[in-house]
Amino acid sequence: MKQIREISQKIDPYSLRLRLTIAVTAVSALSLGSLAIWTSWKMQELLINNHKQNVEEIAQRLPRDVQLYSGMMPSITGLQKAINNLTITNTFLWVKTPNNQVIVKSNNWQQLPNETATELISLGEMSQKPQVKKLDKRYFVIRSGVLPLRDRGLSKLFVVKDVTREQTTFLAMVRNLGIGSVLAVVAISLLAAFYIRQALQPLRQLNQMTSVISITDLGQAKLYLENAPSEVKELAQTFNMMLSRLFQSWEQERQFVSNVSHELRTPLTIVHGYLQSVLRRQNNLTPTQQEALETAAAEAERTIRLLQDLLDLARADSGYLQFQMEICVLNDLIVEVVGMAEKYSDRQITVESTTNRVEAKADYNRLKQVLLNLIDNAVKYSDADTPITIKLHQQEQEAIIQICDQGYGIPLQHQARIFERFYRLDEARSSSTGGSGLGLSIVKTLVESMGGSVTVRSRVATDRQTKSLTQGSTFTITLPIH
Template sequence: MKQIRKIWINIDPFSLQSRLTIGIATFSALILGSLATWISWEMQQILVDSQKYNIEQIAKRLPQDVQIYSEMMQPETGLQKAINNLANTNILLWLKNPDNKIIVKSATLDLLSDTTVAELMSLTKMPIKPQVYKINQRYFVLCSTSVQVQGKVLGELFVVKDISREQKMFVATVQNLGITTILAIIILTAAIALYIKHSLQPLRQLNQMASVISAEDLGQSHLSVDNAPSEVKELAQTLTMLLSRLSQSWQQEREFVSNVSHELRTPLTIVHGYLQSVLRRQNNLTPTQQEALETAASEAERTIRLLQDLLDLARADNGYLYFQMKSYVLNDLVEEVVIMAKKYSDRIIKIEPKLDRIEVKADYNRLKQVLLNLIDNAIKYSEADTPIVLKLNQIQEQAILEVCDKGYGIPLQHQARIFERFYRVDESRSHTTGGCGLGLSIVKTLIEGMGGSVSVQSKLGEGSTFTISLPTHSSSI
């Protein structure tokens, strides 16, 4: 039962498999249901027609028997004798004259209950169509015809046949037919579902292969499905060509960013150098000129950092970002970074060190860049009177470093995208703080390049915690 419930929960009513199964099963149910209904109706008609034929034969035979008996006895006695001979426990007869009075009736009619006889008699007061009538849980076929003897109309003959046994057998047959039809629909639906599931398997394989393709794999990706229909193979070929075009476009974009960043960085560095040189000889500058040159130098420096970040990301994308991996004591590195950060800010930056030394294998300069980026973020997005705390810990073979602040926090809907390039939670605040949306992307790229991972936990108004996980030196040996 639990397995069936689990399968039922996993069924997607909007999937192609479900729609095809429901559509074909519904169509099959309509066809089989219509066929079963038609067969039941035909069986009913055959039953009625066969009984009607028997009654008509009785009606044809009665005048002949009456004529024979009339030659040997009184006509009324002969008529009664002929009716009694034709009647039995299942066949009932009576004859009405033109004045609608019963002239003669079979003795078997007295075997029925008064209510049954009354209802049968009431049916003879209206035009009778040969069909099955249900009276008091019994089934009868009623038919009438006029009787003529020697050209004289004696009256209207009513013949009733009790077909309760045949009708019950018919009802049982119809019930069995209905059960068989339902079972056939269930089995057919299951077979259709399995066949459709098997037929859609190449599409699932194609989906699984496409889902694991990353930006780095676009150029080498080749989608192919064995034993698949021609349409699926054509779809795989089309997707392969699409991936190839995407790879070319992606590569062109990377090369463009790398080339532009490289070409712009050199002249901007020269411009920044000239601006710094002029600012050092500021004796001949007015306050307005000095302010303008300082702004220009600051913006030039900011742009150079942006171009350097773009170059690092471009090299990482192309696989040209190399790391000088060596063993370092994480405690010492963190203390050095905190001392550097304190020189450039007046914020309180504290370390909650682990007493034991934690050795990691990393690129020293890259890891410093990561920590400075995270501390710089914490400074920008928290109040000046709140401290920034760095926590060190080791869990099994992973070194854990947390950078915590008591700042504004990051909305939950933005936390999943905070490490994307050029993604900024608050555009207006980014302009005031000088952010361009690449810092955290650089952090993620560098940490993952050193075999680690980075994540964020944040609540609005309570601050954010960025957690870096790096393999320890013992785990990398």
């Protein structure tokens, strides 16, 4: 039962393979069923209907013969002679009075067992059309009628023919035909399922090839199928044209972002420089003017950082982002990063690391940028009185850095998307903290470009007293040692 349940769970009721198999099975069952019914009808006509017709002819001829013989001899003698003349192999005749007394019967009843003969004789009114009836494990075609006699009035005529052999043969052939039809339908269904599976293999190959295409290899991706039907090859060509258009669109978008970021960064840097220069000579400024200039300078600096992030992402997408890979002592790097972060954040940052030197192959400055981004993220999304912890240790051939906070936490349904560009968990909170939705995307791009990986683990729970999210998040960076 467990195996059947597992198989039923794997069957997709909406799959093309299942639908085609069901269609072929239904057509096969309908065709073979119709053929079996027609064959059974013809067999019955050949084996049984001829006997019914023979019985009907005897029942219709007997009254004429009785009338003919009754003019030459006594009625009972003429009746017996007429019955004897019409008696053939396996055919039995008898005549009853209206009160069910047998007055004449054929002379071949010794061919039947006594029990069967007695049961036949005891039959009462029967249909005037020949019918097949089973008596004592034997089959008979039975027909009754009315026989007028000169001195007996209207009597009952019974004509019976033993068709046991024919009916048994007919039933056996019908049974074998039914079993053969079922087996044929099963065999056709299995063969059809196998053939349909093989025929749909190019579509599965097409699905597998398209599922592994990423944005990085979009320009080089080409779908090619051998020994595939013409329709599937046309579909593959359509996919190739679509991939080419997507690549061109992606290139145009990337180039646009790169050009805009580059062109806007220079004038904004100049504007930011002039604003800072004016703020340094603030003696002639009113408080309102000074506040406005400080806001403009802050927004200009934020926009410059955003443009720099966009430019870095565009360069990474195009493969132009340069890395100077070297063996870095992560203990020293983390001490430096923590010192820089504590100056601008005024937050307590705790370092937990082994006494041993932990080295990894990375770009020193890029890794510093990654850690500052993650620490900045932890500062923005945790309360000011909660600590931030950085953990460093080595596990086999990998160096592991963890940035832990006790902030708001990230719901599970959002954890898979927080590394996407411009994705924000909370639009209102992100806007208030100045986030652009690019920080974690930059982190993921830089870490993966250095051969590492970054993951997040976060638990969200509601504190019963403060009703605030208190569990926090842990970002884990894994880098190769060599």
